[in-house]
Amino acid sequence: MIKFENVTKTYNKKVRAVDDISFNVKGGEIVGFIGPNGSGKTTTMKLLTGIIKADVGKITVNKFNVRRDPINAKESIGYIADSPDMFLRLKGSEFLDLIGDIYRVPTKKRRERIGSMCERFGLTEALSSPIMSYSHGMRQKIMVAAALMHNPPVWILDEPMIGLDPKSAYELKQMMCEHAKAGNAVFFSTHVLEVAEKLCDRVIIIKKGHILYDGTLEKLETQNKNESLEKIFLELTEK
Amino acid sequence: MSIFLKLTMALLKTVEPTTEEKKYKKIFYNIMGFIAVFGIMLPMAFFVGVIIYALTSQLLSMGSGTNAVKIFLHLVSVFSFIFGINVIFSVFYFSGDIENLLPLPLKPYQIIGSKFTAALISESIMEFIVIIAAFAGYIIASGAPFYSWIIALFGMITLPIVPLIYCGILCMLIMLVTRFIKNKDTVNKITGLLTFIAIIGIAVMVSNSGGFDTEHLVSALADPQNAILSTMDFIFPQIHFLVDSTVNNTFINMLFYLGVNIFAIALFMLIAHLVYFRTVVEISGASGQTSRKSFSAIVGKMKQRRPAMTYLQKEFRLLFRTPAYFTNCILINLIWPVFLYIVYLLQGKTNFLDSFIYDIHNGNEETVLFFLLGISAVSVLITAANCISSSALTREGKHFAFMKYIPMSYMAQINVKAAVSIIVSGVGMLIYVIAAAVYLNLGIKITLFCCLLSLCSVAFVSYFGIFMDSVNPKLVWDDELNALRGNYNIFFNMALAILLEGATCAGAYLLFRFTDLGALIIIIMLFLFIMLLTAFSYLLCSYKATKNIDELTF
Numbered sequence: 001m002i003k004f005e006n007v008t009k010t011y012n013k014k015v016r017a018v019d020d021i022s023f024n025v026k027g028g029e030i031v032g033f034i035g036p037n038g039s040g041k042t043t044t045m046k047l048l049t050g051i052i053k054a055d056v057g058k059i060t061v062n063k064f065n066v067r068r069d070p071i072n073a074k075e076s077i078g079y080i081a082d083s084p085d086m087f088l089r090l091k092g093s094e095f096l097d098l099i100g101d102i103y104r105v106p107t108k109k110r111r112e113r114i115g116s117m118c119e120r121f122g123l124t125e126a127l128s129s130p131i132m133s134y135s136h137g138m139r140q141k142i143m144v145a146a147a148l149m150h151n152p153p154v155w156i157l158d159e160p161m162i163g164l165d166p167k168s169a170y171e172l173k174q175m176m177c178e179h180a181k182a183g184n185a186v187f188f189s190t191h192v193l194e195v196a197e198k199l200c201d202r203v204i205i206i207k208k209g210h211i212l213y214d215g216t217l218e219k220l221e222t223q224n225k226n227e228s229l230e231k232i233f234l235e236l237t238e239k
Numbered sequence: 240m241s242i243f244l245k246l247t248m249a250l251l252k253t254v255e256p257t258t259e260e261k262k263y264k265k266i267f268y269n270i271m272g273f274i275a276v277f278g279i280m281l282p283m284a285f286f287v288g289v290i291i292y293a294l295t296s297q298l299l300s301m302g303s304g305t306n307a308v309k310i311f312l313h314l315v316s317v318f319s320f321i322f323g324i325n326v327i328f329s330v331f332y333f334s335g336d337i338e339n340l341l342p343l344p345l346k347p348y349q350i351i352g353s354k355f356t357a358a359l360i361s362e363s364i365m366e367f368i369v370i371i372a373a374f375a376g377y378i379i380a381s382g383a384p385f386y387s388w389i390i391a392l393f394g395m396i397t398l399p400i401v402p403l404i405y406c407g408i409l410c411m412l413i414m415l416v417t418r419f420i421k422n423k424d425t426v427n428k429i430t431g432l433l434t435f436i437a438i439i440g441i442a443v444m445v446s447n448s449g450g451f452d453t454e455h456l457v458s459a460l461a462d463p464q465n466a467i468l469s470t471m472d473f474i475f476p477q478i479h480f481l482v483d484s485t486v487n488n489t490f491i492n493m494l495f496y497l498g499v500n501i502f503a504i505a506l507f508m509l510i511a512h513l514v515y516f517r518t519v520v521e522i523s524g525a526s527g528q529t530s531r532k533s534f535s536a537i538v539g540k541m542k543q544r545r546p547a548m549t550y551l552q553k554e555f556r557l558l559f560r561t562p563a564y565f566t567n568c569i570l571i572n573l574i575w576p577v578f579l580y581i582v583y584l585l586q587g588k589t590n591f592l593d594s595f596i597y598d599i600h601n602g603n604e605e606t607v608l609f610f611l612l613g614i615s616a617v618s619v620l621i622t623a624a625n626c627i628s629s630s631a632l633t634r635e636g637k638h639f640a641f642m643k644y645i646p647m648s649y650m651a652q653i654n655v656k657a658a659v660s661i662i663v664s665g666v667g668m669l670i671y672v673i674a675a676a677v678y679l680n681l682g683i684k685i686t687l688f689c690c691l692l693s694l695c696s697v698a699f700v701s702y703f704g705i706f707m708d709s710v711n712p713k714l715v716w717d718d719e720l721n722a723l724r725g726n727y728n729i730f731f732n733m734a735l736a737i738l739l740e741g742a743t744c745a746g747a748y749l750l751f752r753f754t755d756l757g758a759l760i761i762i763i764m765l766f767l768f769i770m771l772l773t774a775f776s777y778l779l780c781s782y783k784a785t786k787n788i789d790e791l792t793f
Contacts, residue, residue, distance in 0.1 A: 011792060049644040052792050074646035086638040089560040090553065093537045100541065101549035102645050111538045118534070128532040 001027050001154050001185035002048065007057030009043055009209075017043040019209035020056070025185045027153070030176055032196035033189040035206035036237050041189040042082055044206070045158045048187070049079045062153050075103065078152040080160050084139035088132040092123065092142050095131060096149065103150035110149065117145040120171040137163040144172060155179060157188035161195060173199055193229045207237050243349050243356075250336070250357035264711055271731040279734050284372035287311070291376030299381060305482050306468060308377040312398065312478045313471040315370060319402035323362060324434050325566055327406040329720040330358045332414060333562075336717060337519055351511040355407060361725060363399040370395045374485065387485045390493065394481045400500050401477055404507045411510055414518040431566035438577055477503075546647055547655050554659045557634070558627070563719035564634065568627045572667040575621060599679050604758035608751055610679075611762055612744040614689050615769060618668050618696035619740040626723060628660040628704030629732035632712040632788070633722050639714050642788065649785040653705055657780070660701035661694070668693045688766075695769045700736045702776035707732040709784035712791070743768060 002025035009018040018040045025031045035041050046052045047059060050066050050073065059066040062076035087095055100110040118124045121141040131139060140163040148155065155176070161169050176186045176199060190196055196203055197217060205213040213220060213236060217229065224232045294307035331337075331354060340350050374391035377383075417429070472479050480496035483489060558564045598606035622628065631653075635642060642652055672693050676686035708728045716722045723729065747765045750756055756764075 046640070051640045051643040053789060071646045071648065074644060077644070079644050081638075081640060081644075083637065086641060087553070087557070089557055093541070094553075094556065097541050098549050098553050101544050102546045102647055104546070105543065107541065107543045110541055110543065114538055114541070115534070124534045127534065127537050 001025055001029075001062055002187055003058070003060040004044070004048070005058045005060075007044075007047060007054045007059060009047060009052065009054050016209050018047065018054075021206070021209070021211050022057075023204055023211065023214055025154075025187050027183045027185055028180055029201045030180045030186040030188075030199055032200035032203040033187065033206065034191070034193065034196055034203055034233065035189075039206045039237075040209040041206060042158055043209075045079075045082075045156055045189060048156055049077055050074055075150075076152055076154050078147040078150065078155045078157075080140075080143055080147045080157045082158040084136065084143040084163070086131075086139075086143065089130055091128055091130050092134070093127040095142060096127075096146055099146040100149055103152075105150050113149050113151065114145065117148065120175070121145060121168050135163075137165055137168070140164055141168055148175070153184045155184070155186045155188070157186070159189055159191070161190065161192060193233060197229050205233065205236055212236050242345065243353055246345070246349060246353035247356045247360075250353055251360060267710060268727070271727070271735070274738065275731060275734040278738055280368055284368045287369055288372040288376035288379075291373045292380045295377050295380035305377075305486055306465070308373055309478060309482050310468060310471070311373045312370065312482065313468075313475055315366060315373070316398065316402045316475045316478065317471075319362070319366060319399045320405055321434055321437050323358075323399075323403045323406040324409065324437070325431065325563070325720065326358055326362050326724070327403060327410045329563065329718060330354050331407070331410060331515065332519060333720070334718045341516075341519075347512055347516060348508055351508060351515060355403070355507070359399060359403055362403070363396075366399055367395050370398055377482075378485070381486065383486060390481070390485045394485065394496075397500055398478075398481070401475055401503050404503045407507050408510055411514045411518065415514050431562060431570055434566065435570055435573065438574060547651060550647070550652065550655045551658060554655060558659065558663075561719050563723060567720075567723050568625050568630075569663065571625050572621060572663060575617070575667070575671065596679060599681075605751065608747065608758045608761060611689065611692060611765065612747060614668075614672060614693050615696045615765070616740050616744055617671070618664070618693040619700050619736050621668060622660060622664040622697045622700035623704065623733040623736040625660075625664060626704070626726075626729040626732075627663055628657060628701040629708050629729045630723055630726060631656040631660070631705050632708045633714065633716075633726060633728065634719075635712075636714055636716055636722060639712070639791070643791075649788045650781055653702075653780050653784060656705055657698070657701040660704065661698055664697045664701070665694050668697060688762075692766055692769065695766070695773055696740070699769060699773040699776050700732075702773065702780050703736060704728075704732045706776060706779040706784045707735070709780075709787040739772065743772075 002023075004021065004023050006020050006022050007018055008016065008020050010016045021040075021044070033041050033044065043052070047054050048061065048066070050070050053067070061073045064073035064076060066073045087098075090098070096114055097110075100114075105113070118127065121144065123138070123141055123145060126134060126138055126142075131142060134142065140160075144160060147157075157176075160172060164172060173195070176188070180186050180201075200217065202216055203213070203220070204211060220232060221227065221229070224235075227235075291307050291311055298305075298307055371391065374388075374394065378387050378391065413429070413433075477496050477499040480492045480499065484492035484496060558568055595606060595609075599610060632639065632642075642649070669690055672689050673686065675681075676689060681689070710728070712728065713722060713726050743765070747761050750764070751758060751761050
C-alpha cells in the first residue's frame with residue numbers, strides 16, 4: 001500500500017531531514033513510526049502526502065506515484081496533520097461538509113459516516129459551533145473524523161493521539177485495528193511507546209533521517225534480550 | 240538590553256515580512272523593491288514635497304507661510320488615526336501573543352509600552368517618507384536654516400505618537416464598554432465599522448467646508464481665523480509647536496512639543512494601567528459564539544456539491560467571518576464611492592466633472608476614451624487595494640499544507656481563489672459602472688462594453704495578485720491582521736498593477752493624440768490588450784504559481 005524507495009529530502013541545501021530511506025507498508029498492517037524530536041518523522045509524513053517534494057526517490061501510495069499521479073494518490077490517503085488548529089472560523093459541520101465535498105463522499109454515505117464517528121468521539125453536540133470554540137482535544141477529534149470520512153485505504157496519522165481523552169483514544173485505536181483488519185494500511189507516528197507496543201504489527205525507528213530499525217516488536221525484543229521497548233528505544237536513539 | 244527593548248524587538252518580528260533564500264526569488268524581490276521605491280514611493284513623496292513647496296511659496300507672500308505644512312501634517316495625523324484604529328485594536332486585544340505575555344513576570348508598563356512602540360514603528364514607516372517630504376517642501380520654500388532639518392527629522396519619527404495614542408485610548412474605552420460581549424469577532428467588526436464611519440465623517444466635513452479649488456484653498460489657508468486649522472490645532476496641539484520650532488527654531492516650542500508628547504504617553508500609560516489588563520483578561524476568556532442544533536438538522540443540510548463550489552463557499556466564509564479580512568478585503572470596497580464623492584466636492588468652482596459629463600453626452604471622443612481608461616484603471620486599483628488575490632495564499636497561514644494534501648489540483652484551487660477576488664471586486668465595480676452609465680445615459684451597448692472592460696481588468700489583477708503571492712507567501716503570522724500588515728506581496732502587486740495599467744492608459748492616450756487612429760479603434764485595442772494581460776496572468780498562474788506552490792517548503 002505504501003512504498004518509500006530511496007527517498008532523500010534536504011532543507012535549504014543544508015539539513016538532510018530524510019536520508020536515502022526505504023520502507024513498505026502492506027495492506028492489513030499497522031505500522032508505528034517512532035523517533036526523537038527532529039528525527040524526520042513529520043518530513044516523511046509530508047513527503048508521503050505530497051505536501052513537500054522529495055529530492056531523490058520514489059513514493060507510491062495505493063499503487064499511485066505521489067509525484068506523477070498526485071490526485072489519485074491523495075484520494076487514497078486519510079491524513080491527520082500534527083496541528084489540529086485549522087479553519088477555526090468554520091463550524092464543525094461546515095468543515096466536515098467541506099472535506100466531504102473535496103473527497104467526493106456521496107450525501108448518504110457522508111451522513112452515515114459523520115453520524116457514526118460523531119457518536120464514537122462524542123462530537124454530536126459540538127457540530128453546530130465554530131471550531132474556534134473547541135478545546136484542543138475536540139479539535140483533534142474533528143480532524144480525525146474529517147480525515148477518515150471518505151474511508152481511504154491508507155491512513156497516515158501524525159501523532160493522532162495527542163489531546164484525545166481516554167475514550168476517544170480508545171475509539172481511534174479500535175478504528176485503526178478495524179481498518180487494518182479490512183485489508184487497509186495504517187501508518188502513524190507516535191511518541192507514546194505503549195501505544196506502539198499495543199497496536200503495531202511493525203515499528204520503524206528513525207533518527208536524524210536514517211532508519212535504525214524496521215521490523216516486528218517481538219523480533220526487536222528478542223534481539224535485545226527481552227528488554228523493555230522504552231530501554232531499547234533509548235539505547236538505539238542515544239547511540 | 241532592557242526587557243522593554245527586547246520585548247519590542249520580539250513583537251516587531253511577528254510583523255516582519257518573510258525573507259527568501261532562493262537566489263532568483265531574491266532578485267525578483269529586489270527588482271520589485273526597486274520598482275516600488277522608485278516608481279511609487281519616491282514620486283509620491285516628491286509630489287507631496289512639490290505641493291507643499293508651491294503652497295508655502297504662495298502663502299509666504301500672504302504672511303501665513305506655515306499653514307500649508309500644518310494642514311498637511313494634520314491630515315497625516317488624521318489618516319494615522321483612522322488606519323491606526325484597527326492596528327491598535329489588533330495589537331492590544333486580538334493578537335495571539337497576549338495569552339503568552341500575561342503569565343510572564345513582566346510589569347504592565349513593559350507590555351503596554353512594548354506593544355505600543357512596536358505598533359508605532361511598524362505603522363509609521365510609510366508615513367515617515369511623506370512627512371519628511373512635506374517638511375522638505377516647506378523648508379526649501381521658506382529658506383529655513385540647516386538645523387530645521389534636524390527638527391524635521393525628529394518630527395518625522397515622533398509625529399504619529401499622538402494620533403496612535405488617541406487610537407489606544409479610544410480602543411481601551413470601547414473595550415471597557417463592550418467587555419460583556421463575549422464574542423471577540425463582534426467587537427472587532429465594530430471597530431471596522433467605526434473606521435468606515437470615520438472616513439464618511441471626514442467626507443461630510445469636507446462637503447460642509449465648501450469648494451476646494453486652488454484659489455479657494457490658498458485664500459482659506461491664508462486666513463488666520465481658518466476654522467478647520469483652529470479645530471485641528473486643538474485636536475493635535477503638538478503640530479503647531481513642531482512647525483513653529485522648525486520655522487523659528489525656538490527652543491521653547493520644541494519643549495512644548497516634547498511636553499505634549501510626554502503628557503500624551505503618560506495619560507495613555509495611566510489609562511492602560513487602569514483599564515487594559517482588566518478588560519484584556521475578560522476578552523481572553525471570551526470565545527466564539529456557540530449554538531446548539533439537533534444532529535439530524537445539521538446532517539440533513541449536508542449535500543454533495545462540486546469541490547470547487549464548496550471551496551468557494553469556504554473562502555467566502557473565512558473572508559466574511561475573519562474581522563481583519565472583513566475590514567481590509569470586503570469593507571474597503573465600499574469606501575470608493577466616498578472617495579468619488581470627495582473628488583466631486585474638490586472640483587469646487589471649476590466644475591470639471593460637469594463639463595466632463597457634458598462632453599460624454601455630446602460624444603466627445605477624447606472624453607469617452609478618458610472615461611473608459613478611468614473604468615479600467617479604477618477596476619485595477621480596487622482589485623489590487625482589497626488584496627483578496629495578493630493575500631490568497633498568505634491567508635492560509637499555518638494550514639497552507641491543506642492546499643497541498645487535498646485531492647484538488649493547484650490550478651483548480653487558484654481558479655477558485657481568483658473567482659473570489661473577481662466576484663467581490665467585480666460586483667463592486669459593476670455597481671459603480673452601471674450607476675455611472677445610468678447617470679450618464681450611456682445606452683445598453685456601451686454600458687455592456689464598460690462592464691466587460693471592467694471585469695477583464697479585475698480578472699487580470701486577480702490572477703496576477705495570486706501569482707505575486709505565490710512567489711513568497713507570508714505563512715507565519717500570529718493573528719490575521721499580521722498576515723496583511725508588512726506583507727510585501729500586497730504592496731508589490733499594487734505597485735506593478737498600477738504601473739502596468741498606467742503604461743497601458745498612457746499608451747492608449749498617446750496613440751489617440753499622435754496617430755490618426757480613431758477613438759473606437761483605440762478602445763478596441765485597449766480591450767484586446769487588457770484581455771491579453773488577463774491571459775498572460777492566467778498563464779503565469781498556470782505554469783509558474785502552481786510550480787511555486789509545489790516547491791514551497793515550510
